[in-house]
Amino acid sequence: MGAMFEDAPAHSTDVIRITFVTSFFWYRAELALEVVDADVAWKAAKVAVVLQVGAWYMYCSIIKFKWCTRKDLIALDFYGQGLKVYAAEMTHSLDQIQPFCTRGRASALGCYVQTVSWSNGARDKKAYRAMNVPLRKEMTARATPSFRLVDFFGLGEVMPEEVVEGHGSQLLNLWMWTVMFNAICPAELASQKAQAVFTGTMCTAAELSYSKCPQYHKLCKYNTEKLGGPICMNWACLNSVPCTLSTRTSPKILAADDAGLCEDEMNFSAVSTLETVPTGMPWILSLTTATLALALKLALELAMNHPPVTTPAAHGAPRADAKVTGPEGEAVHDSLLKAEADPLPQETKRPSQNQFSIPKAGHQFATGLALFLASSHVIISEIFQQGLVAPWDWYGWGEVWIPWLIMVCGFMLFASELRISATEEETISDYQQRCPSTFFFYPLYALGLFISFVSAKFEGRDLNAVTLVAQAFLVQSWVPGVGDQLQPQCWFLSCLALYWILFKFIAQSFKRLNLLQTICLMLSLLLLPWPLMAWAWGHRRAHSDLTDLALNLGSGWEHHPISYLHVFLLGMLLAKLRQLLDPLAADLGDAGEASSRNPYVIGSQVLAPLGYLGLLLIQSLQAFALLKPLLLFQVLILAGLVGLPSLPLPFTAYAFSKLNFLEDWDVGHMQVGEVEHGELETTRAWAVAIRVGPTAMLVMTMSPKVDAEMVDIEPTKDLASTSAFGPADVHWFPGLAVLVIGCALIPSTSLPSLPSFVLLQSELVDLRVAAELRHPALLVRPKQGEVMLVAQKQFITWSRRLGVYRGDDGEVWHAVILEETIHSDLVLGVQPLPSGNSWRKWKDQSQSPLLAFPVQVWTGLRTPQGMPWKDLCVAEQWFPANRTLLRRRVTGPEAGKLVALHRSWDESDDVVMVFESAPPRGDVCPSDEDVPVTQMYLSLDVHVSKPDKHIGANRLDYGFFNAKEKNWIPFIYNGSLHFVYPPVPHVIVSAQEDGRSQRLYSTTYLPLHRLRQKSPHAPCQICIVGQFKAIFAATQTSNT
Structure with a gap:
């Protein structure tokens, strides 16, 4: 420092020297003053000292920066010994500095000790506030006219909008220097002008821009x-x-009489009405489900009072699914998907009493337990997606079993088909008897649909008519974009319905395949999804969990039958492969059949365990977070559970076969579970049951089983084959569908009718608008004799699904994605201006003069790329604690306001639209902590009567590009567009047609300012905003 002083200009009365010393810690502050005092060249100069020390104590003891030079502070707890060290060093330094300031060279101009700067961050602000306590205490005791405390922290606290990343704007810093200069300089040098003007491109934090x-x-x-x-x-x-x-x-404009305005206390009043839809008791839903299931069961049994129709079957052909009478008069029947034929004649030996023997696989498939576990996992996964259980990854991937159920169905159907003699011709009637699955599932499905629909009506949720019809006729997945709002997990039944229709045509081709053709076709289907997966990966679908279980055809095709056709075909080909390999396995001589030397026997033992192990590893390893090859392992599971007919069951399949009775619980479990578990209260009960343990889980599992038993599958199959209806003429299928659609006539629960208007005060009227409209604003144009209206049309949809989240550090997580979509449009309307009497008598009339206001959606708004204003930046928030991604999507502009831009009171020019919106997608989406934020825009020359006319919009560049800007209040003054930026502080901004904006004035209303200070939260404490429109009213006698 001494060498630097030698290079400084010589001292004179016309020269001011500023010496800036970086002193991280208190002990260096006194050293700096000693060096300054020792400078001989400037010994005669008066000295003023500004001192601020403290931030680095926090950096060392809390943040523990590795480049902190004080290792002793890094080892300390800040709120323990750290603050004590700070206070002790501060006290010692003030003891050394005080004489220099009160009796030494700085006694004339003074020393100014500043508190640590105010910071937006909660951590820094808490630490600085704690450090300022001992500083204020010491300086209060030592204060003299030449040794003062300057509360820089307090100034920043009342101007939080001027603090960026813990550093003040130039406006804040200049204002602080002004405060100190008022003490340093003689009073006669102060300006007599009352208003401060800051000139520069970035004087305020709101003007921050890297450009x-x-x-x-x-x-x-x-x-x-x-x-x-x-x-x-x-x-x-x-x-x-x-x-x-x-x-x-x-x-x-600021010269009005405002005496007393900044000292009065504030009185807040509000008129609010909260309307809620009534909700029923949670247990009513389960009781209603069981009651209707029982009623349907009785109706089916009464309809079965017709003699059964028996159809002779050739040897080896599958038996009809209708009940037939056995030789002893006993009724026998087949199970749902097996459609089994009579067992093949086999020579069997009775095992000795001590001999353990596993029976041959034959055509008794051990899939009951596997199907039950798969359907249970699907239900638990849906509960997991609603965030009602712990974020354990195993809960979240149950949906991968739905394609496996489709594969099982394809296998069962074709395995039964292959056992039909090649010389026999099966009619459509025979096929319906053998596999009436479409009709067989439908009564239970219709029951679930009915209960879900009634529940939706009861809750006041609107349902799309197209969706209801599609779900009633099981075609909801056939058309991309048609939702499945009522039975979300039963979309695969819609896929199966189409596969059952196409099955006979596909089966005729597959029957002629040889072994090589079958293997090649299976490999082709296993590889089919990979080109589409590679394309999706290349396009960086970071939040798509890519698997080979479905063809990635894009949005809207996730549940389409085409996406899962390859899975169904793989199940059919597996049945064909099983038929072709069976004779090869049986003809191995000494190594044949049950011999442990048979490679087919050895290989079949490991298929199912290998499949399950592969699925668990892929779902558990982070290396497979975005790309999951699952299809091969699902094929291995099914192959290992069915075995080869001539060989003993694989050991895993044999163990599973002991619980084969659970097969009747699988799909019924899912369907009734959709009715009961789809409702929030019962879903929470399932979540509690999962936490409690196996007993509670068993009780919850039994509930849908009871309902499924009430609507038993066998009476339905019998009904489909009775003489009253005929096997190929099932009238009740379309009948039930029409009945479900007829539920649309049930009136929805709705809110009570609101009055057309409510008189809040003598001159304040609350006008009722349409249910979907909000933020209405009027523009009255007396000269043109018209009144214009702009309002926001809005409705909100929510969705939950499983996916993955890729963090900024590249780490990938399985996540529950909760997406909120705000469907927003601005609507415009214009009509002749009502007579003056209508306005004056508005509050006394039974209706408003504006009730019949025709409006149209503003469709002409265009982005800078010339596209419709629809594809906007999406806000996302990641919560690592429970691995949840919140995504907020807005589809259009919001909160519009109309103003007439004119240069004098009797001259009118353009109609200007001001609105807020998430920015259109482009190279960069402005964000606050990676969450895209709304910005303010304006459009010129808006034709309200021609809302489809193409027009662009300019962003208003005042304010923050990476912070939320909204609720600016527009008004016209002196022919120019102005805005009230925030009410507190009350900032007036002028704007040009191209969006360029600048601040003109800023004032603060003290009561509102104090109210905002009551909240300790940063950065804006209590945020006071307003959704208003300012109107300048002028008369001959006064301006208001």
Whole structure:
């Protein structure tokens, strides 16, 4: 420092020298004063000292920066010994500095000890507030006219909008210097003008933009990209361009009589009405389900009072699914998907009493337990997606079993088909008897649909008519984009319905395949999804969990039958492969049949365990988070459970076969589970049962089983084959579908009718608008004799699904994705201006003069790329604690306001639309902590009567590009467009047609300001905003 002083200019009365000393800790502050005092060249100069020390104590003891030079502070707990060290060093330094300030060279101009700067961050703010306590205490005791405390923290606290990343804007810093200069300089030098003017491109934090600091931005980008230096900092850009403080006389617009306005207490009043839809008791839903199931069961039994129809079957042909009478008069029947033929004649030996023997596989498939576990996992997965259980990954991937159920169905159907003699011709009637699955599932499905629909009506949820018809006729997955709002997990039944229709045609081709053709076709189907997966991976679908279980055809095709046709075909080909390999396995001589030397026997033992193990590993390893090859392992599971007919059952299949009775619980479990578990209260009960343990889970599992037994599958199959209806003429299928659709006539629960208007005060009327409209705003144009209306049309949809989230660090997580979509449009309307009497008598009439206001959607708004204003930036928030991704999507502009831009009171020009919106997608989406934020836009020359006319919009560039901007209040003054930026502080902004904006005035209303200070939350504490429109009213006698 001594060498630097030698290079300084010589002292004179016309020269001011500023010596800036970086002193991280208190003990260095006194050392700096000793060096300054020892400078002989400037010994005669008066000295003023500004001192601020403290931030690095927090950096060392809390953040524990590795480049902190005080290792002793890094080892300390800040709120323990750390604060004590800070206070002790501060007290010692003040003891050394005080004489220099009160009796030494600084006694004339003074010393000013500042508190640590105010910071937006909760951590820093808490630490600085704690450090300022002992500083204030010491300086209060030592205060003299030449040794003062300057509360820089307090100034930042009342101007939080001027603090960026813990650093003040130039406006804040200049204002602080002004406060100190008022004490340093003689009073006669102060300006007599009352208003401060800050001149510069970035004087305030709201004006921050890297485009205004090109030199700094170029340097920091170079340091970051080439040298690995620090990243670009907003506060550094903000303070890199000069700003000048000057004064001027107050303009007339602020010269009103405001005596007492800033001292009065505030009185808040509000008129609010909350309307809620009534909800029923949770247990009514389960009781209603069981009652209707029992009623349907009785109806089916009464309809079966017709003699059964028996159809002779050739040897080896599958038996009809209708009940037939055995030789002893006993009724025998087949199970749902087996459609088994009579067992093949086999020579069997009775095992000895001590001999353990596993029976041959034959055509008794051991899939009951596997199907039950798969359907249970699907239900648990849906509960997991609603966030009602712990974020354990195993809960979340149950949906992968739905394609496996489709594969099982394809296998069962074709395995039964292959046992039909090649010389026999099966009619459609025979096929319906053998596999009436479409009709067989439908009564239970219709029951679930009916209960879900009634529940939706009861809750007041609107359902799309197309969706209801599609779900009633099981075609909801056939048309992309048609939802499945009532039975979300039963979309695969819609796929199966189409597969059953196409099955006979596909089966004729597959029957002629040889072994090589079958293997090649299976390999082709296993590889079919991979080109589409590679394409999706290349297009960076970061939130898509890519698997080979479905063809990735894009949005809207996730549940389409085409997406899962390859899975169904794989199940059919597996049945064909099983038929072709069976004779090869049986003809191995000494190594044949049950011999442990038979490679087919050895291989079949490992198929199912290998399949289950592969699925568990893929779902558990992070390496497979975005790309999951699951299809092969699902094929292995099914192959291992069915075995080869001539060989003994694989051991895993034999163990599973002991619980084969659970097969009747699988799909019924899912369907009735959709009715009961789809409702929030019962879903929570399932979540509690999962936490309690196996006993509670068993009780919850039994509930849908009881309902499924009430609507038993066998009476339904019998009914389909009775003489009353005929095997090929099932009238009740379309009948039940029409009955479900007829439920649409049930009136929805709705809110009570609101009055057309409510008189809140003598001159304040609350006007009722349409249910989907919000934020209405009027523009009255007396000269044109018209009144214009703009309002926001809005409705909200929610969805939950499983997916993956890729963090900024590249780490990938399984996640529950909760997506909120706000469907927003602005509607415009214009009509002749009602007579004056209508306005004056509005509050006394029974209706408003604006009730019949025709409106149209504003469709002409275009992005800078010329596209409709629809594809906007999406806001996402990641919660790692429970692995949940919240996604908020807005589909259009919001909160529009109309103003007439004119240069004098009797001259009218353009109609200007001001609205807020998430930015259109482009190269960069502005964000606050990676969450895209709304911005303000304006459009010129809006034709309200021609809403489809193409027109662009300009962003208003005042304010923050990476922080939420909304609720600006537009008004016209002196022929120019102005805005009230935030009510507190009350900032007036002028705007140009191209969006360029600048601040004109800023005032603060003290009661509102104090109210905002009551909240400790940063950065804006209590945020006071307003959804208003300002109207300038002028008369001959006064301006208001």
